[in-house]
Amino acid sequence: MKQFTIEPLLGSEWQLSDGINIAFTNSALWMAITAVLVWVFVAGGMKRALVPGRWQMAVETMTGFIDDLLEANVGKAGRKYVPYIFTLFMFILFGNLLGLVPLGLIPGVHAFTFTSHFTATGVLAIMSFSIVLIVGFWKHGLHFFSLFWPSNTPAFLALPISLIELVSFMVRPFSLALRLFVAMMAGHVLLKVLASFVIAGGSGGIGTGVLVGVPSFILMVAISALEILVAGIQAYVFALLTSLYINDAENLH
Amino acid sequence: MPQIEQIAATLSSQVFWLLVFFGLTFVFVGLGMVPKILGTVEMRDQQIAGDLAAAQAARDAADSEEEAWRKRENANRAAAQGVIGEAKAVAATTSASKLAEAQGRLDARLVEAEAAIATARANAMAEIEAVAADATRDIVARVAGVEVEPAAAEAAVKEVMAHG
Numbered sequence: 367m368k369q370f371t372i373e374p375l376l377g378s379e380w381q382l383s384d385g386i387n388i389a390f391t392n393s394a395l396w397m398a399i400t401a402v403l404v405w406v407f408v409a410g411g412m413k414r415a416l417v418p419g420r421w422q423m424a425v426e427t428m429t430g431f432i433d434d435l436l437e438a439n440v441g442k443a444g445r446k447y448v449p450y451i452f453t454l455f456m457f458i459l460f461g462n463l464l465g466l467v468p469l470g471l472i473p474g475v476h477a478f479t480f481t482s483h484f485t486a487t488g489v490l491a492i493m494s495f496s497i498v499l500i501v502g503f504w505k506h507g508l509h510f511f512s513l514f515w516p517s518n519t520p521a522f523l524a525l526p527i528s529l530i531e532l533v534s535f536m537v538r539p540f541s542l543a544l545r546l547f548v549a550m551m552a553g554h555v556l557l558k559v560l561a562s563f564v565i566a567g568g569s570g571g572i573g574t575g576v577l578v579g580v581p582s583f584i585l586m587v588a589i590s591a592l593e594i595l596v597a598g599i600q601a602y603v604f605a606l607l608t609s610l611y612i613n614d615a616e617n618l619h
Numbered sequence: 620m621p622q623i624e625q626i627a628a629t630l631s632s633q634v635f636w637l638l639v640f641f642g643l644t645f646v647f648v649g650l651g652m653v654p655k656i657l658g659t660v661e662m663r664d665q666q667i668a669g670d671l672a673a674a675q676a677a678r679d680a681a682d683s684e685e686e687a688w689r690k691r692e693n694a695n696r697a698a699a700q701g702v703i704g705e706a707k708a709v710a711a712t713t714s715a716s717k718l719a720e721a722q723g724r725l726d727a728r729l730v731e732a733e734a735a736i737a738t739a740r741a742n743a744m745a746e747i748e749a750v751a752a753d754a755t756r757d758i759v760a761r762v763a764g765v766e767v768e769p770a771a772a773e774a775a776v777k778e779v780m781a782h783g
Contacts, residue, residue: 367620367621368621370620370621370622371621371625372621372625372628372629372632372633374632382631382635386631386635387628387631387632388631388632388635388636389632390632390636391629391632391633391636393629393632393633393636394632394633394636394640397636397637397639397640397641398636398640400640400644401640401641401643401644404644404648405644405647405648408648408652408653408656409652411656412652412655412656414655414656414659415659416662416663416666418663425656426656426659426660429653429656429657429660430660433657448653448654448657449645449649449650449653449654450645450649452648452649452653453641453644453645453648453649453653456644456648457641457644480633480637482622483622483633484622485622485626485629485630485633485634485637486633486637489633489634489637489638489641490637490641493641547622551622
């Protein structure tokens with residue numbers, strides 16, 4: 367579990383105001399690296415050439431992917447959310463993938479997955495949820511509450527259904543945050559457990575090494591590939607669900 | 620689980636730095652770069668669509684041009700055929716009339732020539748009579764020593780010739 371430990375790197379006594387500590391931690395460092403890499407990646411596609419090169423093509427594929435996602439889920443009104451959803455997607459994707467880079471091979475260097483902390487994913491989820499609430503009440507006013515009221519349903523059914531709808535609506539930020547946090551943490555823990563099998567099997571002698579260590583190692587390789595897939599899928603799911611929630615606020619039924 | 624054990628100590632730092640770095644990314648990448656990239660893509664799509672439309676228009680124009688050319692060509696060909704037919708007919712009538720004229724001239728000359736032959740023959744006959752009359756007189760003068768009147772000799776020759 368050491369890989370999830372947050373350690374202050376700089377300014378462990380920095381305070382925003384009394385009691386609010388803002389030490390620059392390893393988690394903050396990896397957020398910064400993520401931000402820089404996202405910036406470098408997108409800046410590489412800013413040549414704005416008529417015939418795109420490989421890098422520009424890659425960047426345009428990503429922006430086009432998010433643009434299509436919003437177009438499909440929200441419609442024409444979804445275009446104005448492309449900057450936010452794109453930043454969200456790239457930030458989570460790069461954060462997930464950076465946590466999988468085997469930097470532990472370099473002595474003293476440890477990769478850190480800030481998306482495996484619900485404090486970080488929670489902030490992202492609350493941001494998305496706040497956008498849904500702000501857009502919903504801005505556009506529709508109190509009429510936004512009709513989101514919970516099923517249409518063409520008798521009142522004795524609509525009342526309990528609207529309560530269930532309200533609960534499922536309020537659960538959204540938690541499900542968003544926990545899904546990403548759990549997926550990231552579970553993958554890393556699984557790899558950690560298998561890695562401890564490899565070490566324990568290898569140190570237990572040649573017999574257990576071949577019997578336990580080698581299959582565990584092969585499984586680790588396969589699960590590492592799966593984790594790369596999960597890193598992409600979780601970033602996509604976060605962006606997709608956010609766009610679906612925004613659709614509720616934009617196009618009230 | 621450090622996520623829960625450290626929450627009290629690290630929550631403010633996590634939230635603060637995430638907001639800082641996500642905010643910076645959102646401002647510089649999301650707001651600064653993404654619209655330009657989308658604009659580039661849109662510009663390219665528009666250019667491609669425009670080029671395709673222009674190519675389609677050019678193709679349509681070429682097709683209609685070809686159609687018009689074909690119509691014109693067909694009309695020209697038909698006109699040329701008409702001119703040729705007309706010329707043929709004109710040539711045929713002129714040659715026919717020329718032939719007829721030449722035939723008429725030939726016929727006239729033939730008639731003329733026949734008439735000339737007939738007169739020449741008549742003249743020749745007359746000449747022969749005259750020559751025969753002279754010869755008769757000469758013969759009579761040599762043989763009999765008698766001078767015969769030319770009229771008498773002529774009459775005698777005529778009589779002999781008429782009887783054959």
